[in-house]
Amino acid sequence: MRQLILFLSKYRNTLLLIVLIGLSLFRHTKKNPVAEHRINSMGFGTIAGIQNSLNSWKGYWALKSVNEELARENAALRASIYGGNKPAFQTNEAYDYIPAQVIEYSYNKRNNYMLLNVGSFEGIKPGMGVISAQGWIGTVVETSKNFSSIIPLLHSKGSIGARIPGKGLGELYWEGSDYRSAELFDVQREHPPMSGDTVYSFTRASVAPPVVAGLVESATQNPEDLTWIAKVNLSHDFANMTWVYVCRLHQQESLDSLNHPTL
Structure with missing residues (x-):
């Protein structure tokens, strides 16, 4: 569709000339002044409509380009923030934040999915984390040259390690009912979660x-082992997916070479 719009925009003058010539030939075959007036009116309306449509679509794509540029700038800003002002529980490694557009997704299935418009060409690899400005999204599981497939938190295999600062670790798991909330399991009984506590993702640095x-939101104790289970209201609205960021560790290639040494 975009290629069609770009084609029409590039050759709009030629197309308008063809329309004018066609209308002129048709007009000269008519001797009736009333018919001529109608044709003139129709010709103006047609030309104006075509030009307005082209301008509208050009404006749409221009605005889209602006949004993409803002996303890239925001990604750079997030990288600088994380690079120089990390929370105490965060590693000392810095990340690149690669902006990506969500081109397809679901949120009301048991095993939801997400597709991004970036892939191996942009350096995306399976295992990289995906976040938004609001919080945790999921993990890259498969890539092609220009696209990536994501397992979001809203998936039976989308659980992650999570942490409440000062209260230890647990596992954040979505049980498949409400896309707005998940369960935090295995919080130590000595550290009961409280309403309003912030839950952070806790994954490998890579x-x-x-x-x-x-x-x-609330917490109850597991009667079997007395660990805590907390209901967590998710920070990201999974029903409204537009732009996300893929996290890439700066030293990832060095880590890969250590994990897979050349023999």
Whole structure:
């Protein structure tokens, strides 16, 4: 569709000339002044309509380019913030934040999915974490040259390690009912979660830095082992997916070479 719009925009003058010539030939075959007036009116309306449509679409794509540029700038800003002002529980490694547009997704299935418009060409690899300005999204599982497939938190295999500062670790898991909330399991009984506590993602450094995942709404104790289970209201609205960021560790290639040494 975009190629069609670009083609029409590039050759609009030629197309308008063809329309004018066609209308002129048609007009000269008519001797009736009333018919001539109608044709003139129709010709003006047609030309104006075509030009207005082209301008509208050009404006749309121009605005889209502006949004893409803002996303890139925001990604650079986030990288600088994380690079110089890390939370105490975050590693000392810095990340690149690669902006990506969500081109397809679901949120009301048991195993939801997400597709991004970036892939191996941009350096995306399976295992990289995906976040938004609001919080944790999911993990890259497969890439092609220009696209990536994501397992979001809203998936039976999308659980992640999570942490409430000062209260230890747990596992954040979505049970498949409400896309707005998840369960935090295995919080030590000595540290009961409280309503309003912030829950952060806690993954390997190669995946992503800790980011907000949600806020605790309530908590109950597991009668079997007395650990705590907390209901967490997710910080990201999974029903409204537009732009996200793929996290890439600066030293990832060095880590890969250590994990897979050349023999």
